[in-house]
Amino acid sequence: MVLAKFLIEKDTSWEATASALGPGPKTHIYSGGSAVPEGRGGPKLLNSEKAKTPLLLAAKYGCVEIVEEILGMYPQAVEHVDDEGHNILHVAIQYRQEQIFHVVEKMKFPMKRLTRKIDNKGNSILHMAGIDKQDQKATDMRSPGLRLQENLLLFERLKKASKTEFIMHLNSEGLTAEKLFAESNAELRRDAKDWINRTAENCSIVAVLVATIAFAAAYTVPGGPNQTTGYPLLLHRPAFLIFVITDMLSLTFALTSVIAFLSILTSPFRLEDFKHNLPRTLMIGFTLLIISVFMMMFAFAATIFLMIHNKQQWVKISLSSLAFLPATFFMFLYLRFYVSLMEPFKHSVKMLGSALPQCNSVRPHCSTNLDYESGQPLTWTPLFLLTAPSTQ
Structure with a gap:
């Protein structure tokens, strides 16, 4: 410089x-x-x-x-x-x-x-x-x-x-x-329509798969039911409550994300829809999908604690940690994509913050308002008012 x-x-x-x-x-x-x-x-x-x-x-x-x-x-x-x-x-x-x-x-x-x-x-x-x-x-x-x-x-x-x-x-x-x-932007609009359609379709397939697994797990509880009462045998264990809650949340978030992706697939894809509606819906659906995958991993980890409760503590912790490997890898691969979805919304939040009243006193602009030799405030003059020296 x-x-x-x-x-x-x-x-x-x-x-x-x-x-x-x-x-x-x-x-x-x-x-x-x-x-x-x-x-x-x-x-x-x-x-x-x-x-x-x-x-x-x-x-x-x-x-x-x-x-x-x-x-x-x-x-x-x-x-x-x-x-x-x-x-x-x-x-x-x-x-x-x-x-x-x-x-x-x-x-x-x-x-x-x-x-x-x-x-x-x-x-x-x-x-x-x-x-x-x-x-x-x-x-x-x-x-x-x-x-x-x-x-x-x-x-x-x-x-x-x-x-x-x-x-x-x-x-x-x-x-x-x-x-x-x-x-x-007509060509870019067609490409954007194809891209968001493919993304919504692929994500909806994963969401339906997660919802299917969570729904099936709700009817095949760990330990099985009591043949006399029909209640689960491991009902009173703390890990069983964690399993039920996380499995229910996984199913709920997965089905909600499917609805979000379906709303994208049935959209008219107007030009204005790509400004806020479609990206916001895609971000919501993708967020719910990530949460549902993590909830399913929590349910799986709780199942491990229920099934091998008599084993050593380090065995249960190690196996439960391995359960989160697929979800962590999934989030790592799609982190850049998720951040790119969040970027326009971060800019909107910044613009909203800058529009709010500022508590600080009014400060002069940066170097654009100071004379570079004296450091004194500089009076700005439009260029068309400047006159060239006259020639004799």
């Missing part, structure tokens, strides 16, 4: 833009000449169509520290646009760099301005949520359902951050943001 800070201090590529005060909502675009007169060491204008400034490159690849350093030294650079009219928000959303979005979001006044900007093709930040980069798609190895859910949650969040008029805004192809989003 020391080298990065040094280079950022010397870099003025963000100045290679000219004001664009026309009727369009863009802040500024590349012009034919430099924004700084010749002979004063000003930066040369970026003429290459593919040229990108360090700020936009850092935003594209998610280099949060570099973005913060650049905006800390040159807050005006936040309004910089590339040759396609993309500002930092366009780039962050297009490449799904959520942390970069958070950095810009802290700069409240620039955030309000940047959300109103459109690129050269008329795309707002809402439209950018529907533009899927092929290189990003190739490197994203997550399941289709979770990728689609992330896109839907991003689109919902951008809707709240955008002005109402941009929801129905048409780009140069005559598409609203919602229409573009639906078209670009």
